[in-house]
Amino acid sequence: QSALTQPRSVSGSPGQSVTISCTGTSSDVGGYNYVSWYQQHPGKAPKLMIYDVSKRPSGVPDRFSGSKSGNTASLTISGLQAEDEADYYCCSYAGSYVFGTGTKVTVL
Amino acid sequence: QITLKESGPTLVKPTQTLTLTCTFSGFSLSTSGVGVGWIRQPPGKALEWLALIYWNDDKRYSPSLKSRLTITKDTSKNQVVLTMTNMDPVDTATYYCAHEGILYYFDYWGQGTLVTVSS
DSSP, rough: OOOBBBBBBEEETTOOOOOEEEEETTTTTTTTTEEEEEEEESOOEEEEEEBTTTTTTTSSSEEEEEEEETTEEEEEEEEEOOGOOOEEEEEEEEESEEEEEEEEEEEE | OOOOEOHHHHHHHHOOOOEEEEEEEEOOTTTOOOOEEEEOOTTTSSSEEEEEEEEEOEEEEEEGGGGGEEEEEEGGGGGEEEEOOSSGGGGEEEEEEEETTTTSSSEEEEOEEEEEEEE
């Protein structure tokens, strides 16, 4: 099972929106609605931001949203804030888990 | 409140076996639907899922590492143990344990423990 493909980095100014893509196959991302997204600040453990493609856990701001089309899932951060600068990982379950390659979000 | 904490050696030699323990609180691994997984992250690199064990002792392993991994649980101690054989310097990483949510995501994570493989 190969890692899901994410862009290495994305950036945006405060207040703007950024979208991170996560591309897999019909055997993982495309075959199940079990895509989750994690935020990781340097030296910290990952934090769950989105699960089941588009659901937000309690406490996660509604400017974080998730979607999926075919074999590609996406995480959108609207109204970008300084504290959103972090690494983001997608993850898909298909009998076993596979994580994405990770995306560094930079707030300009 | 769910918490998890990893423990084990910080340094292992090549070819040795690594044993890591995840001690948790706030939930029971005897409750239907509950799972605990292990994920690792080499320095500066991406997350990699390793293994997961469920309340009913069902076990899942990363296909690429399956031959080297064993995951077990001790429900009475609220612990999950991961062993990885034949350690190599490329296995140097921070190892995390995590609580699996209702369906296929990790909602609570430990702080992680850095394991270095070096002679």
